[in-house]
Amino acid sequence: MTPSPMVRVVDDDESFRTAVSRFLRASGYSVRAYGSAAEFLADSTWQLPGCILLDLEMPELDGLAVQEALKTAQCPLPIVFLSGRGDIPRSVMAMRRGAEDFLTKECAHESLLEAIQRAVVRDAADRKMSARLAELRSKLARLSEREQEVLREVVRGKLNKQIAADLGIHERTVKLHRTNLTTKLRIQSVAELTRLVQEAGWTGPGPVAFPKGQ
Amino acid sequence: MCVSVPSSSSRRRISGAFNWCHWYVLLFTLIFLGTVRGEVTLDQRDYLVRSWQSEDGLPENSATAMVQTADGYLWFGTFNGLVRFDGIRFVVFDSVNTPELTNSSVVNLYLDRSGRLWVATLGGLVVRENFRWRPVDGLSLDSGDYVRTFAERTNGDLLLTLAKGGIWEAVEGRLRELPLPPGERGAGYLGFTDEEGRWWVAQYKYVGCWDGREWQAHPEMLASVPEKYRPLGAAPAREGGFWLFVGHELRRYFRGKSVATRHVPNGNLGSISTIFEDSLGTLWIANYDAGLTEVSPTGRVRRWAEEDGIGYKDVRFVFEDRERNLWVGTSGGGLQRLKPRRFRSYGYAHGGTARLVSSVSADSRGNVWVSTFGQGLFLWEPVKDSLDRIRPPVWATNSLHFNSVLADREGRTWLGVFEDDLICFGAGTKQHIRAREVGGQVSVLFEDSQGRVWCGAGNAVTVFEGEQTRQFRQFRLDSGSPGGVVCALTQAQDGTIWASNRRGVFRWQGDRFELVLGSDGQPLLDVVCLHGEDKETMWMGTSGRGLLRWQAGRVRTVDETVGFPVKAVSAILEDDHGFFWMPSRQGIVRAHRSALADAASGRAMKLTCQLLDTADGLPSNDCTGLHQPICANDPQGRLWFSSAKGVAVVNPGELQISQTGPPVQIESFRYVVPSGIGGRTSFVVNPPFPPQLELPPGSSEIEVHYSAPNFAAPEKLTYQVMMEGRENAWQPRGSDRLERLHTLPPGHYVFRVRAADGDGVWNEIGSRLSFVVEPHFWQTVWFGLGVGTLLISSGGLAGWTWWQRKVLRALERGHLAEERHRAELETRQLREELAHSSRVSTMGQLASALAHELSQPLSAILRNAEAAQLLMRQPSPDLKEIEEILADIRTDDQRATSVISRMRALLRKHPLELKSLSLPEVVDDVVTLTRADALRRRVRLEVEFSGKLPSVRGDRIQLQQVLLNLLLNGMDAMSDQETEARQLTVRVRTLNGGFVEVAVIDRGSGLPAEQLPRLFEPFFTTKPQGLGLGLPISRSIVEAHGGRMWAENNPGGGAAFFFTLPAESEAQTS
Secondary structure (H helix, E strand, O other): OOOOOEEEEEOOOHHHHHHHHHHHHHOOOEEEEEOOHHHHHHOOOOOOOEEEEEEOOOOOOOHHHHHHHHHHOOOOOOEEEEEOOOOHHHHHHHHHOOOOEEEEOOOOHHHHHHHHHHHHHHHHHHHHHHHHHHHHHHHHHHOOHHHHHHHHHHHOOOOHHHHHHHHOOOHHHHHHHHHHHHHHHOOOOHHHHHHHHHHOOOOOOOOOOOOOOO | OOOOOOOHHHHHHHOOOOOHHHHHHHHHHHOOOOEEOOOOOOOOOOEEEEEEOHHHOOOOOEOOOEEEOOOOOEEEEEOOEEEEEOOOOEEEEOOOOOOOOOOOOEEEEEEOOOOOEEEEEOOEEEEEEOOEEEEOOOOOOOOOOOEEEEEEOOOOOEEEEEOOOOEEEEEOOEEEEEOOOOOOOOOOOEEEEOOOOOEEEEEOOEEEEEOOOOEEEOHHHHOOOOOOOOEEEEEEOOOOOEEEEEOOEEEEEEOOEEEEEEEOOOOOOOOEEEEEEOOOOOEEEEEOOOOEEEEOOOOOEEEEOHHHOOOOOOEEEEEEOOOOOEEEEEEOOOEEEEEEOOOEEEOOOOOOOOOOEEEEEEOOOOOEEEEEEOOOEEEEEOOOOEEEEEOOOOOOOOOOEEEEEEEOOOOOEEEEEOOOOEEEEEOOEEEEEOHHHHOOOEEEEEEOOOOOEEEEEOOEEEEEOOOOOOOEEEEEOOOOOOOOOOOEEEEOOOOOEEEEEOOEEEEEOOOOEEEEEOOOOOEOOOEEEEEEEEOOEEEEEEEOOOEEEEEOOEEEEEOHHHOOOOOEOOOOEEOOOOEEEEEEOOEEEEEEHHHHHHHHHOOOOOOOEEEEOHHHOOOOOOOOOOOEOOEEEOOOOOEEEEEOOEEEEEOHHHOOOOOOOOOOEEEEEEEEEEEOOOEEEEEEEOOOOOOOEEEOOOOEEEEEEEEOOOOOOHHHOEEEEEEEOOOOOOEEEEOOOEEEEEEOOOEEEEEEEEEEOOOOOEEEEEEEEEEEEOOOHHHOHHHHHHHHHHHHHHHHHHHHHHHHHHHHHHHHHOOOHHHHHHHHHHHHHHHHHHHHHHHHHHHHHHHHHHHHHHHHHHHHHHHHHHHHHHHHOOOOOOHHHHHHHHHHHHHHHHHHHHHHHHHHHHHOOOOOOOEEEOHHHHHHHHHHHHHHHHHHHOOEEEEEEOOOOOOEEEOHHHHHHHHHHHHHHHHHHOOOOOHHHOEEEEEEEEEOOOEEEEEEEOOOOOOOOOOHHHOOOOOOOOOOOOOOOHHHHHHHHHHHOOOEEEEEEOOOOOEEEEEEEEEHHHHHHO
């Protein structure tokens, strides 16, 4: 059974925090509540899917600052901002920085649930994607340095002959490396290989120095 | 269908078995018109009995004694409290809610001539006078003893006898114990008084009279009584003197002699609790263990047992209220009401299921003939006073289903048989007229003033003239449209015969029936009964449009718009007093002919009438019968009505209709006043009410509880209320006994309430309560004018303040002390006005932040409520969590309320109020108010209290205003600074010389040197939207408190504002 997405409620107002946590729990989410930004940043369970419901106005570290801090810490969780009053400049700023939504605290519960749901769906999608990438990256990491060089050249669309010439190895060896690549990456076609590598944002082991003497 | 149940002797005769058919015919002939008894019995109870038990609201299933106070309430004692009863509601007084009642076992009650209510409890005696309770001192009672009897002289002196033997008199308000007469020690005496006001006591073997010094025995009163009988009961006699129940006789003694005697067979009734004589002279003997015995003035004795509805055999009292209902209290069987029946009814004790009486007719000898649909024919004869089944002649019919019966003046009886023929028998007549000869089965029978009998059947009217029923004439009712069975026949004053069917009303013009038209020239539809008033006037009852009055072609209606209580009337019967009695499915409507005429003509807006029903003794509300005649006058003037469950008779001359309507009492007045911080206090005002109640400003949720004590038909009471001062018209309130007014604008009001009893008689006087809702200061005209003036000239006023101060100084210089004092007063008032308006404007600056303060708890409430809704929808809701949610909602609500009330406190205009104050509290209040604003502006607020601070004497609101003003100024001053630098400190410390100093220190850019001296001048401001009044007002407030205010620049940057206040000890000595 997959655990229900976890909503992290960060709000300094205890009664509101409790109330909104209850409401979300009754709506089927698992909820963890934090009384301050610091508390939330310290206890990070970011690996669990879900989203953050963040109060915009908090003493010390306010919502926008928390958003910054999370970005720095590469927290993948989408953020839904809540504010006691509709503060347009700050909401614009929050949205621009990638907040999922910006709501007032007394908004209709449909809007709140909708925003949370959207954030959770996005989070799930992000996570699926990053899991795939992580897998890909780990596979790529398993390639030998030479194989990686060959891969880079393959992705650049070079022929075996050119690769052999560029890398100063025999064309036959290139073929052998390519076979290893497809086996290790479990990929059949060059097209698929190219798409995958681009998706992973992989650039190979860096510009390869030509062998000395050439 | 066999109808005969032969008597046993008849049975022997037919057992002779020759041709049994012959015998059978002979038998029927022999018992022709004979009566059959046994199966049908008379329901002749004179009272309708209703019982109240614990489950109906009695505090305990007993009633020990009863009185009726002047305001109309009945009071009765139970072993668990004293009860006040208005016919609907029991209000219990016991030792919990009435501490003066030290014991809740109320064993006896007495209402004296001055209206005081004496309440005898086990071991105590309490008096209620003018709504106040007072224990009676000076009467020595041990815990098991109580006052057994009360007797009163015409001058108000009282005689009290105790259950354990003591005898006391209360003369001119002083209690005195009388010596004990001979008799059994430890057993109580009965106390009573005679027509001359002498005290009498009685005990088993002793009857004696107090001559002022000692007891004089009267053994002759017991002389003729066998030894085994002993005097057991006594009661005051209505005609003077007293009744003494001795042995098996009730004797009335008057002027020392026995003047009346009533014999009570099997006289030894065991222990008698009380004896009561009602307004008709009937004596009621209540027994502890043998029920109730009724002895009428004619000597008729009737025993009442549990099965008669009196609840239980342990009867404590009989009491008669002002409406002449009798009340029977029992120990263990609750309280019973015996309501005199207006109608006597004759039904069947063991009848079949089909009880419908189809028709009723009275003959000239006073016999009443009753036909039923399914139970045969019945006859009531005055001498027998019972309704007995009789057989129609054997040759005629063996049916038990009859449509209609008519007894004519010749002594003949006409009987319309269901789906069969018309029979006429009696007075030597034996006639069988075939249905087809009269046009169908009989639907109306009527005898006119000339003795002609008219029969309606189908759409034909047949008239039988003279003795020969074979000679008849027949007419058709033709309205132009087909159908319509004749349903009514009557004769107008001029002798004209009228008839009606559903299609129209017809008038007999010598040889035919002519259609009568209404005002619109159309036939009159749905007329089911007719009653002629005079030559030109005919009353018509309809089956859905009330009553019509036809007068020379003009038709007027009497229907619900004028208060006619029913839509359909089945008959109109006029009594000897001009009242119309109109049976319907809801009961019988009674109204006077002239009242109906007034209502019809529009002379009266409202018809005075009564709707009489089962509550008045009718066996059923459905009195529509089946076919005319369904009601009849007998030669004695009594009226007979058919109903679905038997026949009912009323003597219209004896009918009692109240003249004044029920008394109306306002029982309590409640209202809610806002109080303290967001609180509400409820107030209940009970009688006696002051001439005018004064309600504080803001009073709301006003509730007036009222009631009209009525006991004959409390469920039929209707009320109307009027709030003079708001609307001056009576508003109907149905049976509601509560008027709720959520809010009332300030003003003077008179609440009035009146009630009508079940007979529709209004108590026009009703009850009234005058009250005033005081205005809030802002609701007064003066305030309105003041605010206007203030807004227009606030600048001027401020200038004036400044000028005043200058003047003041000038005056000081001139040592004009008196002038100065007056000026000071004026200045202070002005300052208060100004301080208030300045506060209002300051709060405006805070509004946005306060909105946020409010939005937190409100949002929390919203989310909590939604969560609770979601939880409730789950199959097994977590009630514990829901409870927590509700608790949180409550807390948040209080939080929001406290924000509002803090704001309100500041916004309120109020006079200077000097109190001992703790400065840290004042500072905290203001810091709380501004915290949200500070958060928004990203200003850190710090508060420092150094050391032990003395209290100061001052006005909390004004000091808060000063602080608020300084804090807001400070925050404004830092708006250009970096966020980290924005810090505002409030520092409170004690100074030498008995002062406390408050400093508000900001980290702004400080004050330019040239501004420092002008800061506190009115209208000096550096802010674009500022008025320049905040600081001058603050300084004047501080100075009014005996302090000082100034500003400085901090050495480390920013500005600091200081003010000092004298510490309380200093303030007191100065």
